[in-house]
Amino acid sequence: MHRWPVRVYYEDTDLAGIVYYANYLRFIERARTEWIREVGIDQTRLKEVEGAVFAVRRVEADYLSPARFDDALTVTTAPLRLTPARIELDQQVLRSDRVLFAARVTLACLGPDMRPRRLPAGLAAALSELMRN
Known part of the structure; x- marks a missing residue:
């Protein structure tokens, strides 16, 4: 499981002083990017060489308790x-x-035409190995 720290800034909060609901999506997006990087995937190279990019296809989210200004948070990501x-x-x-x-997030792999495509073989193998461990 990947762990990524985030601090709540004033700009992340709403008038009530709690994290605005859409900002949780920003937090988990950043954590996914760091998770992918830690797995060893260079997304810029993946796009340039393989023609593959990721897009969020689906998000199921549950807001359970509010975060507030200056909270130190951790975002976890697990395949x-x-x-x-x-x-x-x-x-x-x-x-x-x-x-x-x-949240449960589904990422789709897209080709240069923005249509679904198979994950590149090396990426699929790396992710499969990660999930076995």
Whole structure:
């Protein structure tokens, strides 16, 4: 499981002083990018060489408890399922051990024509190995 720290800034909050709901999506997007980088995938190279990019196809989100200005949070990312053209992830935003936000995210692999395509073989192999461990 990948862990990525994030601090809540004033700009992340709404009039009530809690994290604006859409900003949780920004937090988990950044954590996914760092997870992909840690797995060893260079997304710029993936696009240039393989012609492949990722797009969010689906997000199921549960807002469980609010985060507030200056909170130190952790975003976790764990792969759940891999298909030939999709990656399904479990992501959570936590303050200490308390889950504030939980999401199941489905990423689709797209080709240069923005149509679904199979994950490049090397990427699929790396992700499969990661899921076995």
